[in-house]
Structures are given as C-alpha cells and as structure tokens.
Amino acid sequence: MIGAKKKKHLTDKDLEDYGIAWMNLNHSVVILGWGVDDKTGTKYWIVRNSYGKRWGMDGDFLVRRGENDFGIESESTGYDVIACDEKTSTNNCIDLVQK
Numbered sequence: 001m002i003g004a005k006k007k008k009h010l011t012d013k014d015l016e017d018y019g020i021a022w023m024n025l026n027h028s029v030v031i032l033g034w035g036v037d038d039k040t041g042t043k044y045w046i047v048r049n050s051y052g053k054r055w056g057m058d059g060d061f062l063v064r065r066g067e068n069d070f071g072i073e074s075e076s077t078g079y080d081v082i083a084c085d086e087k088t089s090t091n092n093c094i095d096l097v098q099k
Contacts, residue, residue: 031072034065045072 033046043065053059063069084093 029072032060035062047072 028050029047031045032048034044035046036043044062045065046060047063048060049055051059063072066073068074081096082093083096
C-alpha cells in the first residue's frame with residue numbers, strides 16, 4: 001500500500017502461491033478510480049473495501065498501480081450491469097453499459 005515500507009526483496013509469487021486465491025477471501029473490494037501521488041509520482045488505485053466506512057480512509061484505501069499488489073490486477077472479476085423488469089422474465093432486460 002502507499003506509505004508502507006518498501007519491499008526488502010522482489011518475488012515472482014502470486015496470491016495463489018501463498019494459498020490466498022480468490023475463493024478463500026471473505027470480503028470484496030471495488031476499484032473506484034486511480035491517481036498519481038504528487039510528491040512521489042507513485043501511481044495508485046483508489047479502492048473501496050466492503051468492511052464499511054469505519055475502515056481505512058472512510059472505507060477506501062490506496063494500492064500501488066501497475067505492480068499487482070495484493071493480486072489486484074490479476075485476481076479481478078467484473079460484471080456487466082443490467083436492469084430487468086421484476087414483473088416479467090429476464091428476457092426483458094436492458095444492458096446499462098454502453099459498448
């Protein structure tokens with residue numbers, strides 16, 4: 001994370017090598033945006049944790065971007081957002097993501 005001590009050594013291991021694959025996790029996060037630290041030039045992701053606003057920076061935290069910290073760039077999933085009419089079948093849905 002931003003502001004954490006620098007790594008003492010580099011590794012080519014990923015989360016699965018440590019037994020921390022996505023199926024072992026007990027919460028979720030969502031990437032809200034990105035930025036660059038003005039002082040250090042470090043690129044980062046702005047991430048919201050599912051633990052709520054009392055955690056981190058009002059529920060958010062920064063993760064170094066481009067370095068796959070915590071597997072954030074390799075262990076991700078995503079979904080298309082659709083809206084369906086509750087009174088009819090799922091055949092009456094609208095894709096809310098413009099492609």
